[in-house]
Amino acid sequence: MMKHRAIDYVLLVVGLLVVWQICHELVGEYALTSPLATFAYAAKELGDAHFWNNAGASALALLYALIIAMVGGLAIGLALGLNRLAGDVADPMLITLFSVPKVTLYPVILLVFGLGLSAKVAFGALHGIFPVAIFTLNGIRKINPIYVKASRSLNLSRSRTIFTVLLPAALPEIVSGLRVGFAATILGTLIGEMFAATEGLGFMLIKAIDENNVELLMSLTLFLFLVAATANGILLAIDHRLHRRSAAAA
Amino acid sequence: MSKAGWIRLVIVIAFFGALEIMCRIGWIDRLTMIPPTEMAEALWSMLLAGSITEDVLYSLRNTVAAVALSVLAGFVCGVIVHALPRLRRILDPLFASYYAVPVFVFYPLLVVIFGINATPLILIGAMFGIVAMLISTLTGLDRVPRVMFKSARMFQLDPLRSALLIKLPSAAPHLITGVKLAVVYSVIAVVAGEFILSSKGIGHRIAYAYNDFDSRTMYGLLLLLLTAVTVVTMSLHMWEHRLHSRWAKQ
Secondary structure, eight states, X not given: OHHHHHHHHHHHHHHHHHHHHHHHHHHOTTXXXXXXXXXXXXXHHHTOHHHHHHHHHHHHHHHHHXXXXXXXXXXXXXXXXXXXXXXXXXXXXXHXXXXXXXXXXXXXXXXXXXSXXXXXXXXXXXXXXXXXXXXXXXXXXXXXXXXXXXXXXXXXXXXXXXXXXXXXXXXXXXXXXXXXXXXXHHHHHHHHHHHHOSSSHHHHHHHHXXXXXXXXXXXXXXXXHHHHHHHHHHHHHHHHHHHXXXXXXX | OOHHHHHHHHHHHHHHHHHHHHHHTTSSOTTTOOOHHHHHHHHHHHHHHTSSHHHHHHHHHHHHHHHHHHHHHHHHHHHHHHHOHHHHHHHHHHHHHGGGXXXXXXXXXXXXXXXXXXXXXXXXXXXXXXXHHHHHHHHHHHTSOHHHHHHHHHTTOOXXXXXXXXXXXXXXXXXXXXXXXXXXXXXXXXHHHHHHSOSSSHHHHHHHHHHTTOHHHHHHHHHHHHHHHHHHHHHHHHHHHHHHHHHHHO
């Protein structure tokens, strides 16, 4: 089983590299650098302090945005999930807010927060908070009513009900939400950096676009893809395990 | 309208009312945001004067083309990948982390290849939407009862007819979900592309108005864009719900 999966990953990576090389051959050096050239350039970038300064700035913004999105989303989802009517009212509204293309709001964010860290964080959090809230809300609402009844007959206080019954029971859904929210927050922070920052990887991207520096653009894309895919893979594994465990318990 | 629906309406009206008052009494200064009524008025006068018609139609045409392309290609690829479980296992990690990467960093590359015109916008929109459609197609086909496939074999349908007559209708509720996501993602990519690099379109006009401190034009266009996207996604959302509940009954 493990061996199979390793082979699958190798096949995927090799397949992507082949597709990349073919695209490179088709469109030429100026539009798309070859995998080999990109890896060489990326290795050079990784040894550059300038790159790590920007990566650090992005990481900091991402961290703040993640904290706001996760804590805020959980709080919103939990508060609305506890009350049936509040949940019914909020559910379609949250879905609408989630599906609004928030890229369009960048001028508003810029006008409100100005150029800098707070605008990036606001943009990231704005992308991530809704999926976390939606998944949490649905997780709480889908809890087996027996659990709630049991907690009531045990006379648990409200906070103990939340922390010992509701949150653990909704954990698989919440983790799915955190995974989707994580991806959305990365995307939001990067977009924020592209439009509203003077440092960070998103800022490097937009500069590479302006200068038409395809090598840098491809290296950054590669780096971001690898980081995002790794983080996503880890969260996905946790996600699958929790869902399997709760399915086994039910 | 249900009780929840009324409450939602009150919340939305209260929100815009509060925004209006805060703008009017100067808690939010005019450079940051203009009152919602003025946004509507600005939009109305622009629509009457016809000064934005060309840009709106340009963006609309590109978005429709991108959605059509991603829905069609996503469905076809979904059917193919579903028929090849081995390929699906290999590609799974790619699908799972696709949306964690800002795909539109490829937009400048497309511009280099195709020039500044509609083609790169449509392609980036389609690239953004296709995976959502593909994943929804896979989910939809997973839920098709096996007996359907068996009857397709009994009637000796060829692959094309079995895709159109059996798979398409029985996976319909999930396909609508895919279409909805494809619309959302395509709009994001097309508008973001127009922000970054374009000479026409609603995104270009918003970015231009922002740089020009022309908040009336900017907020008028934002209002138009957000209203249009909300109406489209909400209608698709309602349609999706209706299909899901009809399927659940059967």
